[in-house]
Amino acid sequence: MKVSKFGGSSVATFEQLKKVLAIIQSDSDRRFIVVSAPGKRHADDTKLTDLFIQYANDFLTNQPVNDIQDAIITRFKAICESADLQEVLAVIKKQIKDLTLMDKSDKKLVIDTFKANGEDNNARLVAAFLTKHHVPAVYMNPREAGIIVDETPHGAKLKPNAYYQSQPPLTSDKIAVIPGFFGYTESGKLCAFSRGGSDISGSMVAALANADLYENFTDVDAIYCANPKLIPDCPTLTELTFKEMRELSYSGFSVLHDEALIPTFYANIPVVIKNTNNPNSPGTMILPESLNVEKRVVGIAADSGFTNIYLSKYLMNREFGFGHSVLNILTEFDLQYDHMPSGIDDISIILRQNQLTPEIESKLINRFKSALAIDEIKVKHHLSMIALVGEGMKQNIGVAARATKALSDHHVNIELLNQGSSEVSIFFGVNEADENQAVQALYQEFFT
C-alpha cells in the first residue's frame, strides 16, 4: 500500500488534477492521498497559502475582507468549474466565508486555521474530483488520520516516535484524501506546521498507515547529484539513503521539508520523489539502507553564509570544561552552532552568519575574552560549507585524498576539513568566493 502526497504545483489547476487522477488510477496500491493547497499556476502566480495569510491578517486587523475572500474563492472556482464540481464549490465557499466567525482572541490559532483552510478545502475538492471519476474517495480530517502534534511557538512539532507507533494502524475503505500542512494537539486545537509542512503530513500518514512506500509527487523528475545550475547536464540520483538525503538537504538541497523524513525513517518506509508531470520517470528512491555502498559518492551539496569564530588559548586542552564554557556562552547569546572542531589549544565555532549582527558579534567576542581569558579571537565571515556525501565514504581509503587533491588542483584553499565524524560525508569549509569552483572541482573528480 502506498501513501501519495501531491505538492502545490501538482494540484494548481484542473489540468494538473487530471494528471493526479491518472496517477492514482494507474496503481490501486495508492490508498492515502495527501494534498497541499493549490500552488502557483505560473511563475508570477501567488500561492493560495499566501492569500490565506493576507486574509487572516486583514481579519485580525478589522480590515474589509471581501476582496481577499473573492480572490481565494476565484482560485477554487476556476478548478471546480472546469471539473464540474459545483456541489463541493458551495461547501468550499461557505468554509472560506465562515472563517470570519472565529473568535479573534487566540491570534496564532486564527492564522493557523486560515492558512490550513487552503489544504483543507483542497482535500474536499480532490476527494470529490476522484469520486466523480469513478475512484471512490473520501475527505479525511488530519485528526481522524492521527496527525496529533505538540504546539510550539514555531509551529506544530512531531511527538516522539513511540507515540505514533503505539496507535492502531490507520485504515480506510475508500481512498482517503487528507489535507497536508496541519494537525491537532491532543486537546483538539488546530496547529499548522512550518512552511512546506505538507511533506511532513504525508510522511506521517505513511507511518500511521504502515505503508510500503511514501510517494512525494512534486515538479522535478529526480534529485540531482549537485546543483544543476553549476553543472551542465548534471546527472540525477536513482536512489540514496535517508542519511545521505539529510546531509544533502542540510547544504542547499531543498527538495523536502527537513522534518519530513522523520516518520518514514523511524517506520523504515522507503520514500520516492516523483514528478506529477512525468510520472513514468523512476524518480529518486530514498531508502533506509543502500544495497550498493562500495563506490558511493552520491552528491555534492554546498551552502554559504557561515562564520567561523576561532578561539585560541595556550594550554586550552588542559582546562577541564573549556568546551562546556564555550557552549554556555553560546546558549547565553541564544546562538546555535553547527560545528565546533578543536585543535589542542584552539577551537573553532562554525555557525550560520545570519544569527550575528555586528553588535551581537562584538558582545560575544568581549564575553569570550572576559569569561575565558582567550589569547586570540579571529572571526571569519563568508564561508561556504561543501559536503561530499555518500554512504561507505568511511571505508573508502582514497576519497579524502582525491577530494583534497581536486580542490588543491583548482586552487581552492580548504579553510576547514572535517572527515569521519559523519559516516556519510566529508565537510569542507571554503571561502564563499571559491564555492562554485569547489563544487565543480569535486564534481569533475567524482562524477566524470
Place this chain on the structure above:
Amino acid sequence: MKVSKFGGSSVATFEQLKKVLAIIQSDSDRRFIVVSAPGKRHADDTKLTDLFIQYANDFLTNQPVNDIQDAIITRFKAICESADLQEVLAVIKKQIKDLTLMDKSDKKLVIDTFKANGEDNNARLVAAFLTKHHVPAVYMNPREAGIIVDETPHGAKLKPNAYYQSQPPLTSDKIAVIPGFFGYTESGKLCAFSRGGSDISGSMVAALANADLYENFTDVDAIYCANPKLIPDCPTLTELTFKEMRELSYSGFSVLHDEALIPTFYANIPVVIKNTNNPNSPGTMILPESLNVEKRVVGIAADSGFTNIYLSKYLMNREFGFGHSVLNILTEFDLQYDHMPSGIDDISIILRQNQLTPEIESKLINRFKSALAIDEIKVKHHLSMIALVGEGMKQNIGVAARATKALSDHHVNIELLNQGSSEVSIFFGVNEADENQAVQALYQEFFT
C-alpha cells in the same frame, strides 16, 4: 641574561657537574640556574625523587627510616666527596634527617616537602660547587625567587600571568641557584609541582627575572621532527614556535613538562632545548613567532590510546543544545574529551581511552541512550591521533592533499581528519595498528 635549567641526568654525578660548571663558565649571561634533583646515573638507577617518596611513605606509616635515609645520603655523599664539598654535605645530611621532625598531620605537605628536598639540597650543593670553582653563587629559595603558586589536589598550579607580571623583576648579585619542582602558596606553605615540574620552575624564573633566553639543558641534542625510533636518521629541528611545540608535545613529544612553556610564552621569552653532554650543538629554539613560515611542516607527532564514541540521531542538528547535553553527560562522568567533531546528524567524542573502564563505558552509553534518545552509538577503541604540525599550514593549499594522498598510497585508512580548527596542525585519526605506517608515510612525503 639567561636562565639555565639543568635536568636530573645533568646533575646526577660529579662528572656531570663538571659539564654544568663548564657551561656556566662559558657564558657570563647565565645568571640564574635552576636544578632538578640528581637523576639516574645509568639506565637501571633509581631517581633520587623516588627514594624521597619512599622515605616519606615510610615516615608516615611509622616504618624504620634509617636505611632509606642512608640510601639518599649515599647519593649526595658520592657527589660531595668527589667534588670535595664536605661542608655542604654536613648541611645536606642534617636537612635529610631533620625531615622526620615534621608534624604528620598534613600528609600532602609531608610528601611534598620530602619530595622537594632532593632539589632543595641539590641547589645548595651546586651553589657550593660553583663557588668552589671561582664562580660565586648562592642558593636561592623558590619563595625568595617569587615562585608563588596555588595549591590543588594534583599539585602546585601557576597563578594567572598577571600575578607574576605585577612582581618586581628578580635580581641577584651572584649567580643564583634555585631548586626546581616546588613553590610556595601565598601563605607560605610548600607545594610541589607534578612530576617533571622543574621545567616549570625554570620557565617561571626566566619570566620573573625577565630573561632574554630560557635554556633547558637535558640529555638530547635537539627535538626530532618525528619519532627517531620509527625514522632512521630522523632530522632534528633547529627552531619551532611555541604553538608548534604544544601540538607536538600533545602527541607523544615529551621533552618538556606540558605547563613549562606557559610563563615564557606569556613573557615572550625564547626557550632553547640543549644537551649538557654536547653543549656546542645548537639545540632546538622555541620562539614566539617564526621568521620562516611559508614552507613549514615542522614535525609529525603520534599518540595512541584514543577512543571514539560516535553518536547518531536523525535530525540531531535541529535540536538546540544537543552538544551541550552531550558535554553535560561527560562532565557528570568526570570524563575529559579531546575533540568533538560533528556532522549533521552525528557527533564523535574523541577521548583518552584510559579514562574508560568497561563498566564506565557501558554506563555512559546507557546514559546517552536514555537521556538523548540516540539512534545509534558506536564505540571504537585503539585509535591513534597523528598530528602533522607546522605554522603556516593554513595558508598552504596543498598540504591536506599531499598528506591524504600519502596515507592513501600507504593503505592507511583515515578514520578522522580535522583540519583548520588549529592553525598549526592537521589531525588524523587512524587505527593504532596503522600508526607507524602513517607516520612513515607522512615523513616520506614531507621530509624526504
